[in-house]
Amino acid sequence: MVKRKMVYLFEEGSAEMRNLLGGKGSGLAEMTRLGLPVPPGFTITTSVCNSFYSLGGKFPPGLRRKVHEALRSVEEKMGRKFDSNEKPLLVSVRSGARVSMPGMMDTVLNLGLNDRTLGAIIGESGNPRWAYDTYRRFVQMYGNVVMGVEHDIFEDILREVKGQRGIRLDTELNEAELKDTVERYKRKIREVTGQEFPEKPEQQLWNAIGAVFTSWNNRRAITYRKLNGIPEDWGTAVTVQAMVFGNMGDDCATGVAFTRNPSTGENVFYGEFLPNAQGEDVVAGIRTPQPINRVAGRDGESLEERMPGTHAELLEIKRTLESHYKDVQDLEFTIQNGKLYLLQTRSGKRTAAAAVRIAVDMVNEGLVTREEGILSVNPSTLEQLLHPVFDESSERTEVGRGLPASPGAATGMVVFDAESAVERAEAGEKVVLVRNETSAEDIHGMAAAQAIVTATGGMTSHAAVVARGMGKTCVAGCSDIVIDHASRTFTGKGGLSVREGDFISVDGTEGVVYLGRIQTRQAQITSYFRTFLDWADGLKRLGVRANADLPADARVAREFGATGIGLVRTEHMFFGADRLPHMRRMILAEGEEERRRALDSLLPFQRQDFTGLMREMSGYPVTIRLLDPPLHEFLPKGEEEIRALADDMGIDPERVRSRTEALRELNPMLGHRGCRLAVTYPEIYEMQCRAIFEAACDLRKEGVADPVPEVMIPLIAGREEFDLLRKDVDRIASEVFTERGTEVHYLVGTMIELPRAALLAGDIAKSAQFFSFGTNDLTQTTLGISRDDAGRFLPEYVGKSLLEYDPFQTIDVEGVGQLVRIGIQKGRHVNPGLETGICGEHGGDPKSVEFFHTAGLDYVSCSPYRVPVARLAAAQAAVRGKAKKSGKDQD
C-alpha cells in the first residue's frame, strides 16, 4: 500500500481533492493555485480523521512531524513565527467535510496567542485594543470549542463588563476592559473545568486539531449526517491557516459575497461586509452589515464607495473564479489594512429562478456549454417556479405539518367532504378540502377545491397523486390534524380548533398548514425559463408526455411542453354528478342488457371527454387507459347513502346493499379490476372504445384537429388476455370507421404493471403495439407494498437505510428497475417497433427519469406540473450518458 500524504500545503492541493481535503481545504488550495490572495496554510486530510477515530482519539504516528514541517512553510511565507516573541504567527483551525455541513462542526480562530505573544503583537501593531480584542475572541472560542465551557457563560461575563460601563456594543470596549474580560474568562475556565487555559501555542494547536476531529461526532453533526445521508466514514479535514485580521481598524473589514444574485440570478456582485470586524461578527448579527455594491435606497456605505480599489479587485476575482469553476461562487474575504484576502470559496446556493437565469446567462456569456448549463440546475426545484407561493412577509400560525405532497400555496375555507366543496365553490367561495384520506369518490370535490389536506396517506397516496395531476396544492399525512366529523371541526397543533368555514392556508411546497388567510403571489414563467427548457429539449432523447384527464389539464401540459398524453385515467370521468348515476346503474344492472343501456347513457359523456383531450393534443398521441379501478369504488359506502341511491333509482336498498357486499374485496389492489373487468363485462370497454373512435372520427371529419389515439389496456398478465380484449378494440374501431365513413390511425397497447407482464413481455409484445410501464402498481406488486398502507413502515425503512429511497417516489432500480429492463428487452426483441413509456408517478422524479433514459424507454409521462422537471431531467440524463459513453470510449 502506498502511504498517503497526511498533510497538504495549499499549493499542493486542488479542487479535485475535495474528498481528501474537504470543501474548504480544496477551495483554498484551488484559489492558491489560481494565484489569488489566500493567506498560506495547510490541510490535514480526512483520512487522518478516520485514523484518529480508529486509534481511539489519538493522532497517527508521524502526523506531528508533518504538521510542523507545514507550519514551517507557512511561517516562511508569512515571515512570522509560531510561538515567537517577535512577529508571532497566529492561525485559524477549521473543520471541512467533503460536503458542506454548515455550523455543524467547530472552528478556532486567532490561535497562538498567550500573554507573551500578545505583547509581541501589541508592540508590532501599536494597536493594543485590537490585540486585546483578538485575545478575548481567542480565549472565548478556544474555551468553548476545545475546553467545553458553554458559550453563554462567556457572553454573561461580556454583558457584565459592558453593563458596568453602560455600553451596548463590543466595539465600544476599551483596551483595559478587554484585558479585564480576558482575565475573567480565564478564571471562569479554571473554575468550570479545573484546568488552566493553556499558554503554550503548541498545546493550543494540537488540542484544537483534536477538537475539530472530535466535532465530527458531536450530536448535531451525527443528526445532520443521518438526515442528509452522509456516511460516517467520510470524516472531516482540518485546515490550519495563517490569520489575517479584519478587526485592526477602519481600513480593515470582513465580508461574504456571491458572484451573482442568488435570489434572482442577476449578474451583479452581491454581498455584505462589516468594517473593522472578524468573520464571526457578520454571523452574530449584532451590527448591520453594509452592501458591497452601491445600492440605491439602502443604508450604509457600500464597499464600492468605501474601498473602490478592493471592490475592483473583488470583481476581477469574481471573473477569475467563475470562469475557473464555471459556477456562481460564495466567497468569504477579509481586508487587513487595505489588503484583500480570500478565506473561502464554494458553489453558491441559489433559488430555482436564479439557477435557471444563471445557467442561461452563463451559456450566453460563453462561460459554460449548453450541456454544462443544463446540468447546473436541480430539476426538482423547477416545480417551485410554476406554483404560487405565499408572500414571505406575512405573519403565520402553524396548525399542522405533513408531507409536501403537491407544491404550491393556496387559501380557502375548510370543508370536510366533496359535496360541500362543490356547493361552496359553486357559490363562489374558495375552499380547502380536509379529509382523513381521499378516494376516487372525492375527485369532484378535489377539483372544486383550492387545496387538499389529508390526515393520513403518503407522498403517493390518492390525494397526493391526484392533486399533483390537477396542479392543486396538497399536504398529505398531516397527522397533527384530528377531524371530528360530528362537530365538523378539526383540532390541529397545540389544540388549535378549526371549524368548517374557517380559513386556512396550505403550503404544499413545504408541507405546512397555517391558520387564516395568507397572501399568495402567482409564479411567472420567464423567458429564461423558456429558453432553458428549449435547450433541454434539444439535448434530451426521452419524450415527455403528461398524465391528464381533462382538457384543461391537457392545455396546461401543452404549455409546459408535453408532447402527448401518456395517461388518461378514464375512471375519473365517471364521478361527475351527471355521470355517476349512470355508472351506478351500470354496476347494479341485472344482466348484460340492462348494463348496456346504462353504458349507452355514458357514451356521449365519454365521447365528449375524449374529443376535448384529442383536440387539445392535436397531432400528439393521447394514451387512454380503459377502466381500471374495481367497481365498488363507484358505489356508496354508508347505509344512508345506500338508501338515498336506492330511492333515486327506485329500487330496493337491499339490492344496492347486496351488490356492494358482493363487490367488497379484501385486497382491492389485487382484485377484480383493470382488464379483468372487461373479461367479465366486455361491454364496458366496448363503450369506451366506441367513444374513443367516434371522438377521433368526428375530429378528423371536422378537420380542425389531428387525433392520435392510443388505446391502453390495463393490468394485463399475459398475452391470451390481451389478444382477447384487443380483438374487441379492433372490432369496435372498424365498426365505427364504417359508420362514420372515415378512419384514424390508432395503436393498441398495454400497461406493464404486474411482474408477470414484465417477465412475459416477449410474448405480449407479439400482439401489443406499445408498453406503458405502470411503475406505481409494479412497485406495489414487486415489493409487496400497498402504497395506501405503506405509511406505517416505509419511513422507518428509509430511516434505517433498508431502502435507499421511498420506492413510490424514486424507482427501485434494483428490483422494479430490473423488471422494467427485462420488459423492454424482451418486448423489443420480438417487436423492434414497440413503443415504450412509463406513466407512473416516477415519470416526474429526476432520479427515476435518469434510470428510464438509461433503460432505453421512448418516453416518460407525468403530472402536467412536472413536465418541465422531466424535460430537464431527461436532458441531464442524456448529457451524463453521453459523457459516460465518451469517457468509456477513451478507455
Next chain:
Amino acid sequence: MVKRKMVYLFEEGSAEMRNLLGGKGSGLAEMTRLGLPVPPGFTITTSVCNSFYSLGGKFPPGLRRKVHEALRSVEEKMGRKFDSNEKPLLVSVRSGARVSMPGMMDTVLNLGLNDRTLGAIIGESGNPRWAYDTYRRFVQMYGNVVMGVEHDIFEDILREVKGQRGIRLDTELNEAELKDTVERYKRKIREVTGQEFPEKPEQQLWNAIGAVFTSWNNRRAITYRKLNGIPEDWGTAVTVQAMVFGNMGDDCATGVAFTRNPSTGENVFYGEFLPNAQGEDVVAGIRTPQPINRVAGRDGESLEERMPGTHAELLEIKRTLESHYKDVQDLEFTIQNGKLYLLQTRSGKRTAAAAVRIAVDMVNEGLVTREEGILSVNPSTLEQLLHPVFDESSERTEVGRGLPASPGAATGMVVFDAESAVERAEAGEKVVLVRNETSAEDIHGMAAAQAIVTATGGMTSHAAVVARGMGKTCVAGCSDIVIDHASRTFTGKGGLSVREGDFISVDGTEGVVYLGRIQTRQAQITSYFRTFLDWADGLKRLGVRANADLPADARVAREFGATGIGLVRTEHMFFGADRLPHMRRMILAEGEEERRRALDSLLPFQRQDFTGLMREMSGYPVTIRLLDPPLHEFLPKGEEEIRALADDMGIDPERVRSRTEALRELNPMLGHRGCRLAVTYPEIYEMQCRAIFEAACDLRKEGVADPVPEVMIPLIAGREEFDLLRKDVDRIASEVFTERGTEVHYLVGTMIELPRAALLAGDIAKSAQFFSFGTNDLTQTTLGISRDDAGRFLPEYVGKSLLEYDPFQTIDVEGVGQLVRIGIQKGRHVNPGLETGICGEHGGDPKSVEFFHTAGLDYVSCSPYRVPVARLAAAQAAVRGKAKKSGKDQD
C-alpha cells in the same frame, strides 16, 4: 409435402399411431399385429376428418378409391362381398378419437343390409329371426345416426309392436314381428325426413362415414372437448370393420371385461357378458348380464361354466395384452357360433386403491419395471385413500355443491361461529362449521369441527388451506348456501333450510354438502400403499416435508413419510383462548416495555409449541416461520367484541377502537406484516427466537430428541432487511446457548415470496442459509391477484383459457416459475450450499412438483395429507426427467 396415407388396414397400423388412427383404430391394429382374433377392417385417419371439415363437409379426392381398396381386402379375408347377393359382407362404422370420448360420437352397426342382402343372409344362416333382428337394429341405428330421426320415435314403434303382442323383451319378438317393425321404421323415416331409407350399401357406407365425421362437431362432443381441454383440430378417425354377430343363437354372446378388478386391483379377470346379444344390449340394461368368472353367490351362469374353452382363450389373451401393453386392459368381445372375436382394447380405468395394487403386483410379476409402476398411478388420486368416505349405499339429499377444497367425508351439527364450535365440541358433539369465509380467528373453531363449509372462497382460500393442513374435510365456495346469522339458519339448494344444530354431511372429495347424517367408513392404508411409496422414495430426488403447526399434525406427517417440517405458521399458535389475551395485550401496548411484558407471557406457550414439534420431528429439520400476518388479524372486529375486550383488560374501549382503526389496512396482503413487523417491533421476533432456542436446548439436554430448527424470516424484500433481522436471531441464539449451557445447530433463512426477493436473490443469498419459496404469496404478487378475491374472475379466466390452470392450485410456470428459477439460479450462484424449498400450497400439486423437480429445488413442503401425493409426484418427475435426459443423450 409427403402425401400421407388416408386409409390404413388393421395390419398396417399400430398402437403408436393413436393420433392418426384414434384409440379404437390403433387398438384394433395392435391386436391384429399381435395375432389376436380381430375381425378384419380398416381405419380412415383423423387427418381425413380435418380435410373433411376444411372442404366444407366433402370427402377429399382419392378417398373413395382408397376405401374401396381396403374394403376389397376385408372382403377377401372374410370370403364375403359387400353388397352381394351371396355371402354379403356387413360392416360396423365407428368413431374413434385420440382420447376416449365415451358416448359423445356416433357408430353404425350391421351396415350393408337391404332387402336383397337380407335374403342372402337368411339363406346362408338359415336363421331368419336373427337376420330380421339384425336388419331392425341396422335401420334403427342408421335412421337415428345418419338420417337424424329421434331415437324415441323408433322406441315408440317397438313398444307398439310389443304391446300388440303383450310381450316385454325384444328377444321375444318373432320373425314376422321384426319384419313388420322394419317396415314401420322405414315408413316413419320417410314420414319424418321425406327421404327413402337408402337401399344401396355403397350409399349407406359413405353416409355413415360422413355422419361419424360430422358427429365430431355435435353439441355434446364440443361441450365435452371444452370441459376436457381437447383441441378441436384433433378430429376423429373412422373405423370400418367386418361385423361378427353375438346374436346368432345360444353359442353366441357379447361382453366386456377388465383384465384385473378395476375396483380393488385384484389380479382376477373381471367382466360380464350377455348370451345371444349385440354389444348395445349390454349398455341398454334391459337384460342383466352374467359374470365371466365363476362367482359364489352371484346369479346367472358364468362364461367360465358356459363356455370353458372360450374362457380359457380370454385368459390367454389377457396375458398377451397385459404383457404387451404393460397395463390393465378394458376389452370388448363377441362370440359368434363359439368363436371369440375382440372388438376393442384400451387401458382400464380404475380406483386409486386398484391403481396402487395393480402397480405393485405388476412390478412383482415382472410385467413392468418399478419406474413404469410408479408412472402408472395418478398422484392426485392418492389422497382419496387417506380420508374417510361416505358409505356408497346411503340415501342422500344434496343441499349444496361447491369446491372440493379438502378431501374426506364427515358428518356433524351445523354451527355458525368458532365459539359455538368449540363449546359443542367440548360437550362431546360432532360439529360442522359453516361460515361465509374463515379467517385466522376461526382456527380454534376449525380445529374443533369435523368439517368446514364456506359460502365464498376458492381452492386456496383460508378455509381450504387450513383445512387441508389439518386434514379436515372442507367444501369451499359453496354458493348454494346463504347464511342468515340473525335466525341462525342457512338456506341451501332448492330452498332447503338448515338450522344451527341440524345435521349435515360434507363430502370434501367431491365438494358436496348433504342433509342429515350419512355413514362414513375409514380409509385403510394397505401394505400395497406402503410398498408403492417406498419405491417412490427410492426413485425421487426431491425431499418432501410437511406444513404443520401442531405436534399432532407433525405426527401424521411423519406417518405419511414427511422428512421434516417445511413450514410452521407460528401465528396459528396465538389464537388459543389462553394465548389470545396476551397477544392482544401486546398489540395494544403503549410502548416497548408494556409490549415486552405481554410477550414474556407468550414465551412459555411458544416454547411448549416448538418443543412438541421438534420432539415429533427428532432428527429432521423444523422450519419455523416467524410471525407473518398483520396485527389487526388478532384484534376484535365488532363494537361488542371491542367492549368485551376493553372490559377484560380494564382499559378504555376507545383505546381498543383507535388502535384497531390505526391498524386497519386497505390491502392487508401488501401491508404491515411479515418481517416488516419485526423492523418496527423487534421484540416480537426476539421472543419467538428465544422460544425456539430454549426449546431446542431443553430437548438437547433431555437427550431424547435431536432438534434441528430452521428459523425462517418471512416477506423479505432485500438483503438489508434480512441482515438487520438475522443479527437479532443470532444474538438471541448465542444468549440462550450461554444461559442453557448447550448449543444446537440451526439455520437462518428467508421466504422468497416477493418478486423483488427473487430478482435480488443473489444478494440475499449472501446472508441467508436457506430459501423457501412462498409460492402462494409469490403468485399473488406476480400475477397481482388476491387469492381471497380471485373467486370473482379466476374461474372465468380458466374457462376462457386465459390461464391454463388456477395458478393457486398449479404453479404458473411461465411467470411465477420464471421467478423461482431466477431465485434458485442467482441464490446458488453466490451460495452453492444454499438449501432451497417451497412451502406454498403448490407443494402438494403433482404438476407443480414436477416443475419444482425440474427447477432443481431441494424439497417441497405440503399439507400432511398431501405428503404421499408429493412423494409419488416427485418420483414420477425424477423418472420422467431421467427418461428425457437419456433420450437427449441419445440424440
